[in-house]
């Protein structure tokens with residue numbers, strides 16, 4: 001039987017300590033590696049996209065890449081681009097090294113090796129073929145939120161892992177299962193001071209939720225949970241289901257695949 005392609009986002013908050021510059025949660029990354037290894041052995045095709053966490057957002061803020069259009073270019077920004085790119089590459093290397101310890105066949109594909117066209121990844125790019133080719137050869141492509149050179153008014157642009165997820169889902173063929181891993185048990189709201197996980201949300205309801213109040217992480221230059229919900233809403237145009245789970249929990253990915261997980265948010269048509 002053909003196995004689905006799993007496209008898994010490792011959220012920055014799950015794999016790094018977002019408050020502490022360049023601090024990876026290696027224990028969590030090891031837990032994830034264990035599960036990826038098992039799923040790959042079970043013949044799932046897998047693409048990994050990881051966030052930048054404290055290797056990207058803190059520096060991005062410091063150098064003025066705050067989510068607004070970066071039209072007011074100053075000399076410092078070039079230095080920022082260099083430092084941010086270096087730093088997210090370092091996080092990628094930490095993940096690759098841990099995956100390597102588990103003999104996971106990963107293949108790193110950084111988006112910053114592409115020129116963006118008007119702030120977007122160009123659909124015609126060989127870039128996406130690399131993912132297909134890696135998958136065909138039983139490798140696990142791994143990419144991440146990054147800072148890229150841009151052919152447009154803005155010279156540099158931060159590309160979030162969530163946006164990459166959207167593009168991958170559009171451009172990679174086959175049946176896909178999309179998983180967003182975070183450090184929370186799902187999407188939650190506070191009712192009378194109590195935190196409540198919303199277990200099921202329709203893609204069509206997301207716009208309404210975005211207009212409501214929710215937790216916003218101020219150092220997240222790519223929009224925090226709001227940006228994530230927007231991406232999930234866009235993904236709803238291409239897939240039937242997206243699951244949001246807590247990667248800090250042991251075996252969260254395996255339990256989700258085995259339909260043996262209680263706390264999660266499932267987004268559906």
Ligand code: IP8
Nearest residue numbers: 051052056145160161222
């Ligand atoms: O953590 C952001 O990617 P994200 C990338 O997936 C940078 O939103 C460089 C801040």
